[in-house]
Amino acid sequence: MSEITRIPVGGEQAYDVVVGRGLTDQVGPLLPGAERVAVLASAPLFARADAVEAALRAEGRAVTRVEIPDAESGKTIDTAAACWDRLGAAGFTRSDAVVAVGGGAATDLGGYVAAAWLRGVRWVPVPTSLLGMVDAAVGGKTGINTAAGKNLVGAFHPPVGVLCDLDTLDTLPPADLTAGLAEVVKCGFIAEPAILDLIERDPRAALDPTGPAVRALIEHAIRVKADVVGGDLKESGRREILNYGHTLAHAIEKVEHYTWRHGDAVAVGLVYAAELSRLSGRLDEPTAARHRAILTSLGLPTRYLAEAWPELLAAMRVDKKARGSRLRFVVLDALATTDLLEGPSDALLTEAFAAVSR
Structure with a gap:
């Protein structure tokens, strides 16, 4: 792991944004007590999601992979509902958590899924794009798109931490x-x-x-x-x-x-x-x-x-x-x-x- 930088985000639900390389194994420590973790990712990001899941399983967590559509096309109420169905089938409780692996669209969606499930469970964004790192994953704004416009449905639901692994940018288009x-x-x-x-x-x-x-x-x-x-x-x-x-x-x-x-x-x-x-x-x-x-x-x-x-x-x-x-x-x-x-x-x-x- 390279040198890491921790940037604090204050407020009632304070957390750190961690910037560095080789941060895959840093997700679990942010989620103490979470026996079950849902990892949301689109197919192009499965390799990165696999690494996150392997680290979580090594800690004894039960991991549920939830495939979501790529980019903005996935930010819909239908996709969110499908995610909630998976959480329900896996028996997710308020002590469990969501991890969103992907760009800004994936972290917007993942945060909203976490905000609404049981009126709010913990979540960690693992942004894989520069946009996700500097914008969508930081600040607790979550949401989906509707026919009326972008991000008109959502919730403010801060994560427990943000992991910006710069390794993902090396292969970003x-x-x-x-x-x-x-x-x-x-x-x-x-x-x-x-x-x-x-x-x-x-x-x-x-x-x-x-x-x-x-x-x-x-x-x-x-x-x-x-x-x-x-x-x-x-x-x-x-x-x-x-x-x-x-x-x-x-x-x-x-x-x-x-x-x-x-x-x-x-x-x-x-x-x-x-x-x-x-x-x-x-x-x-x-x-x-x-x-x-x-x-x-x-x-x-x-x-x-x-x-x-x-x-x-x-x-x-x-x-x-x-x-x-x-x-x-x-x-x-x-x-x-x-x-x-x-x-x-x-x-x-x-x-x-x-x-x-x-």
Whole structure:
């Protein structure tokens, strides 16, 4: 096992996010007293799930493998119900636990399954993607998608620990690694400019999962999220800043029927949020332009189809951050200084989209 970093997430249900290599055998110690453990994984992640299960069985645990569909297609109520059926058949009690192995979609689903079973059992996410490590697995937000939109059904249910094994990134498809960096860039703009400086110094290093830059970026981003969610689990205040760029991003995902990578949609959403900030007189032009420059240097998209605007606007109106008919956007007043823009005019929304359309 390599050197590990433990990043604490505070609050009423405090836990650590563990970053390192060779962490497979670290799942069991997080679950004392759990005689039965369900390991949720999709077929592409079975090899990683096998290693986790072997370590759990070596400790005398009874392990139930639950296969879930890959990616966002698995985040449905039907999949969750199938998981609960498996837990019931295996006799899972409140002292037992769920382990979710996979990317952001798998950890969202696994956390929701754990949150609802017997009104809440322990769970551990083992994220296998960069996106999962810096975003979905940290913070206790769990959920599934519905026809109305992404993550509209869910629960706040913190894990007992998060294991970010960097070994899994070595074989991650490059496009998935790149997409995950959009959430890292977001953390740079809302709270930690050192992230932006690190990427600008050497964008290629930020794309090498075996190098030190990626680990540094991951740890920076996790610390940002840990600091925010530790004081606001249920998004009643400061946690909303983590939604920077996400209102348009979720609309794009819905319009694309969840075939776009989340990070790719977030990249476009970040540029859109920056343009809203600039056009509303809050953000200076160089900082707005810096969004596009950094994301482009990583190979991330920064534009979307112009003709999709009416459908995107309709999708944004059912975003979780909306209040009644009023849209609400996280915006920047300056680098690492966030605020809310409430009820912007349709003219302003359309003008900002013109800056990201193609």
